[in-house]
Structures are given as structure tokens and as C-alpha cells.
Amino acid sequence: MTTILTYTFKNLLAASKWALRFSIRPLSSAPEIQTKMKKTLAKPNMRNVVVVDGVHLMPHDLARATLTGLLYQPSVPKEVVDYIIFGTVIQEVKTSNVAREAALGAAFSDKTPAHTVTMACISANQAMTTGKNTVTKDNGICPSSLEQMAKLKPAFIKPCSTVTAADSSLLTDGASAMLIVAEEKALAMGYKPKAYLRDFMYVSHDPKDQLLLGPKYATPKVLEKAELTMNDIDAFEFHKAFSGKILANFEVMDSDWFAQNYMGRKTKVRLLPLEKSNNWDESLFLRHPFGATGCRLVMAAANRLQKEGDQYALAAACAAGGQGHSMTVEVYPK
Numbered sequence: 652m653t654t655i656l657t658y659t660f661k662n663l664l665a666a667s668k669w670a671l672r673f674s675i676r677p678l679s680s681a682p683e684i685q686t687k688m689k690k691t692l693a694k695p696n697m698r699n700v701v702v703v704d705g706v707h708l709m710p711h712d713l714a715r716a717t718l719t720g721l722l723y724q725p726s727v728p729k730e731v732v733d734y735i736i737f738g739t740v741i742q743e744v745k746t747s748n749v750a751r752e753a754a755l756g757a758a759f760s761d762k763t764p765a766h767t768v769t770m771a772c773i774s775a776n777q778a779m780t781t782g783k784n785t786v787t788k789d790n791g792i793c794p795s796s797l798e799q800m801a802k803l804k805p806a807f808i809k810p811c812s813t814v815t816a817a818d819s820s821l822l823t824d825g826a827s828a829m830l831i832v833a834e835e836k837a838l839a840m841g842y843k844p845k846a847y848l849r850d851f852m853y854v855s856h857d858p859k860d861q862l863l864l865g866p867k868y869a870t871p872k873v874l875e876k877a878e879l880t881m882n883d884i885d886a887f888e889f890h891k892a893f894s895g896k897i898l899a900n901f902e903v904m905d906s907d908w909f910a911q912n913y914m915g916r917k918t919k920v921r922l923l924p925l926e927k928s929n930n931w932d933e934s935l936f937l938r939h940p941f942g943a944t945g946c947r948l949v950m951a952a953a954n955r956l957q958k959e960g961d962q963y964a965l966a967a968a969c970a971a972g973g974q975g976h977s978m979t980v981e982v983y984p985k
Contacts, residue, residue, distance in 0.1 A: 710743045714753035717826035722757070725842060727830060729758065735765035736782050738774030740942045771970035772890065773865075775827060775945030776851075776978070782831045783848045818894035820939035827946035844983040846953035846964075850877040851978040858973030861913075863896040865975015866967035867903050871920045873965070873977040881921050884979075885961030887928045888948040890968035892939060900969075931955060944968065949980060956982035 693699060714737060722729065737750035746752050750765035759765075770777040805812035806819070837844050854868040866889050874880060891897045903909040905922040931951055945968055952964035967977040 709746070710739070711746050711749050711752035711756055713826055714749055715756035717828050718753050718757045721828040721830060725830060729760065729763075731836075731840065732759065732763060734782070734785055735759065735763060736778045736785075737765070737767045738776075738778035738942045738945070739767055739769055740771060740774050742769070769942075771972060771974065772892070772939070773853075773945055773968050773970040773974065773976040774942040775947075776949075776968060776976040777853075777945075779829060779831070779848070779946060779949065780851050780976075780978070782829075783851075786831055786833050813895045814893050820892050825943045827943040827950070829946050829950065845950075845957055846983050847981040848949070849979040849981050851976065852876060854975045856973045856975070858971075862971075862973055863892065863969040864900055864903060865969035865973070866890075866977060867900045867909075867920070867975075868914065869975040869977035870904070870965065870967055871914075871916070873967075873979055877979045879963065879979065881924075884963050884965045885927060886930070886952055886955045886959070886964040887923055888952045888955075888964065888966040889923070889929060890939075890944055890948060891929065892969065896969065945976070949978065952980045953982070956980065957985075 718735075721727070735750050735754045737753065739749055743749070748765065748767050750767045754763060754765045755761060768774060768777045768781060800815070800818070803815040806814050806816070831848065832840075832842065832844075834844065834847075850873050852869045852873040854865060854872065856864060856868050874884075889897060889900070901923055903913075904920045907919045910916040910919045929951075931954075945966075948966040948968060952966050956962065956964050962982050964980040964982075965977060966980060967975065969975050
């Protein structure tokens, strides 16, 4: 059977503990020359602040750091990884296949294939499900007060816009990694799986008036595919890019009219139970590195199931261009 390492990230520059440990690029590489000194700008009685050196991270440096961190966390031997898949959103022009660059930088065998996928905000999801299919066929918190948030001006079309900096997920650099392995191989290697990746669906819809309603369209389809109902799901992990977006999804999920006129369904999906929704964290608070959020959602779902003693979870996300993804996750029995 095949072992898959799927890895996703948003490729802007960032500094992290792993990045600083494994991916340092000094900026002071030019040879020193004698400086012709003019008048100094130092001021009397003021402390001088100096620049000692700097570090610059390229996208594949950030990728390599998290990839290396994943290998150390469960002690995964590099030689058992058969394929590496990355998801990315904002491509860095000098590195067309970030997956390959990161794999080589993390000292994987040059015989380990790697490719990169992109699908806007659900690039991580695409990398993850591509890995799942391959295995089957053979892996900014900003505290404020309600009063302060209410004073912020809408960011988009007035006067109907409700989106402000306070109810939007901040753009940020970030990375996530998942180890996806065929069950029998994971057990043979002594790993303790967290969950099964079960069914998944990708959808597309009107990008003009329904841009971020992907979870609404994907959720009933994946439930039908899995032969489950909303009542069967113990934990929901929905990507919350904006408060208005998730509220819009909630509203149309509870609308018979929307189901009949836009989805070809006789009845509504039903309102998402808030007591089961994003109980630990969400994109609004944790921020949203585009290419990494999907893996975070699924890992949160898996960890919630284990911690809370439940069985089924559903993760869903929207993406630019009127796209969406949903996946069912089942806890691995202890």
C-alpha cells in the first residue's frame, strides 16, 4: 500500500519556530567594503539601535520547515513516504512545484515524486483528498470589545455590506501538514491513527450572488454519499472566512425556498446545530492562511471526536470562484 504525505501552505514570507530552525537564509552575504563616512545622524543622549543581521524565508523554506516538523512529531521515516502533495494559493514565480522543492530541501529521496495543487481557499482540501485517493488506489488573534467592533466601517459595497475587519478572518502566513497512510500500514508501523477520512465532495455554483455558499451545496451531497443525516454528525468544522458568510450559509441551509429554487431539493437541509459547530476554534480567530486551512479543519474535527468521545464529524469550506468542499470524518476506535 502507499503512504502519502500531504502538505499545504500559503506561500507568503513568515517566521516560525520550525522555520527559524531549519530554513535560515542570511541577508548579509555581500562582501564588506570600506564605508566612506559622512556626518553621523546620531543624536545626543539617545540610545542607538542597530541592525545585526536578517533572515529571509522563501515559500519552499516555510514548507520545508513544517514538513520537517511533521516527520519529527510522529517519528516518520522518510523512506516510507511514497508521494508528497502540497496545496498552494499564491504561487511564487521562481518555484513552480513547491512540493518538490520542499521535499528535496527536507532531505527526502530524489526518487520520491511530489506535485502541487491549487484550488483557492480549499487547496489544502484538494491536496488532502488527492492523497486519500492515491492511498485508496494503492496521504492573528485580535481581542476587542463589542463597542469597538461596532464602530468599524464596512469594507465592501455600501450600505448593505456587513463585512468589517472585526468579523473577517485575517490574511496570514501559515502552514499545515497531515500524514495520510493506509490503515494496515499505519498499524504495522506502530502508529495510532486519529480518524478515518471517509467521503468528500467538491461543488461549484454561481460566483456572483452565491460566492461563499459552498458549504451549503456540498454538505447535503456528502451526507447523502455517506448515507448520514445532519442528526448523525457530532462535530461540525466549517471554515468561517467572514461572519456574514457563515450566517448566510446557516440561513439558506434552513430555507425550503432556497432548496427548491436553487438546489433542486424538495426540502431544506436544516439549520446547523450551533452547539456542535466549531467548538474549539475557527478561522475568524485563528486567521486564514489560504492553502493551509483545510487540513486545520479536518485535524480539528479528528481531535474533537477523540477528545469528546464522538464518532462522526463534517468539515466544509468555501473558495473563491464559487466553489466548495465537504468531507466526513470518522473517529478511529481506541
